[in-house]
Amino acid sequence: MPATARRKRLDSPPPRAGNTESETLRAFLDYLRTAIAAKVDGAPEPQVRTATVPSGTNLLGLLTHLTCVERSIFLGDTVTDWQATFRAAPEDSVADVVARYRETVERANEVLDGCTDLGAPVPRSRPGRPAPSVRWALTHMIEETGRHAGHADILRELIDGATGR
Numbered sequence: 262m263p264a265t266a267r268r269k270r271l272d273s274p275p276p277r278a279g280n281t282e283s284e285t286l287r288a289f290l291d292y293l294r295t296a297i298a299a300k301v302d303g304a305p306e307p308q309v310r311t312a313t314v315p316s317g318t319n320l321l322g323l324l325t326h327l328t329c330v331e332r333s334i335f336l337g338d339t340v341t342d343w344q345a346t347f348r349a350a351p352e353d354s355v356a357d358v359v360a361r362y363r364e365t366v367e368r369a370n371e372v373l374d375g376c377t378d379l380g381a382p383v384p385r386s387r388p389g390r391p392a393p394s395v396r397w398a399l400t401h402m403i404e405e406t407g408r409h410a411g412h413a414d415i416l417r418e419l420i421d422g423a424t425g426r
Contacts, residue, residue, distance in 0.1 A: 273292070273295075275289070275292055276288040276289060276291075276292045282379060282396075283376075283377075283379055283395075283399075286379075286396070286399040286400065286403065287370075287373065287399065289403050290399060290402050290403050290406065291366075291370075293403060293406040293407050293410050294362075294366050294406060296410050297323070297324065297327065297406060297409060297410040297413050298324070298359055298362055298363060298366075300320070300410065300413040300414065300417050300423075301320050301321065301323070301324045301355060301358065301359055301362075301413065301417075302355065302356075302359045303355070304320050304321075304355055304417060304420060304421070305420065305421060306354075306355065308420040308421070309321045309355050309420070310322070310349055313416055313419045313420065314415075314416070314419075317347075318347065318412060318416065319416065320413055320416050320417060320420070321349040321353070321355065321358050322347040322348050322349055323347070323409045323412055323413050323416070324349075324358050324359065324362050324413075325346060325347065325348065325349045325353075325358055326343075326346040326347045326409065327362065327405065327406060327409055328358075328361055328362045328365045329343075329346040330346075330402070330405055331362075331365045331366060331369045331402065332365055332369075334369075334383065334393070334398050334401065334402060335368075335369035335372045335373065335383060335385075335398065335402075336365070336368060336369060336372065336385070337385030372384060373395070373399075376395045378395065379394065379395045379396035379399075380394050380395070380396060381394065381395055382394060382395070383395055383398045
């Protein structure tokens with residue numbers, strides 16, 4: 262796509278919030294969550310679910326995957342096939358997937374609101390498997406979301422030229 266045809270998305274800068282470790286980690290995670298949801302929201306069909314790279318990665322699949330990761334780490338869901346989480350159901354619209362992600366983030370944040378000790382295990386309902394610390398869970402979600410947000414940046418630019426953070 263020629264440079265003159267590129268569409269620039271307005272993005273907010275990284276957060277400068279938080280006097281505590283917990284506030285800083287959560288601010289960066291929420292910043293990345295907002296960025297990736299915005300990257301998918303409004304993306305055109307069918308390109309949003311079409312692989313534009315050899316790995317088969319697509320925008321809708323990335324957000325579906327991140328929803329599953331959030332649900333696994335913070336809500337205790339069991340995932341048996343992580344590769345399958347990279348595919349949205351054919352009947353899911355962009356709006357459905359974005360809404361599901363935002364609702365999952367809201368529920369995860371409610372869990373995190375009750376976590377005052379970063380060294381304590383994340384509360385979860387999965388028996389037989391030790392829960393990671395809240396610190397580890399937040400750090401992992403920042404890494405996971407940031408990594409896939411970078412993928413989403415490239416995929417969205419390939420789809421319609423939209424760029425941005």
